[in-house]
Amino acid sequence: MSEHPISRRRFIPSRWIACLPATVLAFSAVAPTSAAAQGNPADSVAPQSLALTEPSALAVTGGKAEQVEYLGRKAVRLTTTADSDIFAFVNGSDFQDGVVDVDIAVHVTTPPGVRMPGFTGIAFRARPDGSHYDMFYLRPKNALAEDQAMRNHSVQYVAKPGFDWSPLRRRWPWVYESWADLTPDTWTHVRIEVHGRTARLFVNGSDKPSLTVNGLKGEDLKGGVALWGYPSEESYFSNLRVTHETPAALCNCGEAAGSWHVRFATDDGPYEGEMTLHRDGSAVTGTWTTPPGESRPVTGTWRNGYVELTFTSEWKDENPGPSVARMAGWIDGDSGTGRVSLEGRADGQWMAEREK
Secondary structure (H helix, E strand, O other), X not given: OOOOHHHHOOOOOHHHHOOOOEEEEEEEEEOOOOHHHHOOOHHXXXXXXXXXXXXXXXXXEOOEEEEEEEXXXXXXXXXXXXXXXXXXXXXXXXXXXXXXXXEEEEEEOOOOOOOOOOOEEEXXXXXXXXXXXXXXXXXXXXXXXXXXXXXXXXXXXXXXXXXXXXXXXXXXXXXXXXXXXXXXXXXXXXXXXXXXXXXXXXXXXXXXXXXXXXXXXXXXXXXXXXXXXXXXXXXXXXXXXXXXXXXXXXXXXXXXOEEEEEEEEEOOEEEXXXXXXXXXXXXXXXXXXXXXXXXXXXXEEEEOXXXXXXXXXXXXXXXXXXXXXXXXXXXXXXXXXXXXXXXXXXXXXXXXXXXX
């Protein structure tokens, strides 16, 4: 842990808060909801197992699905000639929480010398038109790169709309992607475990996840499971199994307005502060306050319980100057948790409790 003085202080002193950065926060409310509001319990739904040898089990948009044999097994191949993604939705999949197991392979078809890492994955909680979804996908050739930063771009989480790889990488480096042991033109077993706002990606039978996402950013809590492919490649899928579990009691309906006690647990030590928020439609305003009374204006937006907020400040320590801080996560009733980044200063998690 860093030996920066603030790492040993329980509260952010005023001489730093005047100076805490331009801050962007994001949280989404997840309040308990009744079983009736969520529909039938998911554990009453039998697992779906598909050999994926029959394209008729899929509803395809953006390209075509064909029955083929690849690397010694029968499979479905996805290809597209358009400059767009291809989705193949599993008919009858209405997925909220549970496990998706599938074997995936990708063959890149770009000419020699043209960089193409391969992009193949699984979308879940997806809308039928492919406009909204959460997804894990693989970039197998990146896993073999000599450059370590490129190697760390091997597996990726995204959510659309609004949270594609670029904004996630720029705002939250290394949080939504990582390295995994992948090879193109080889079958890779992928296992995705989803529960509430958390999803974990496992590859090739490992009991340790290659990527964990705490705070899924998708707009919907339930939706279809879809195979996903990309132009200039052939994507192969086999042995899909979707197992449903009892869903977590969540809703996209939480209220950000109120007074909050916020704690940061970062690689530069702990911080604590107070925040008061108000909401008028999609607009959020408020004040960040830390003893002994310094305050900073907060502004932001709200979308179905998900918010992004900003406040500015200036550091006044041995390395003075402006900075940017960001928080992203979820509010569940009267508590919340997620990621925090104090740009150039610290990175970690935030926890919040509503003050009553």
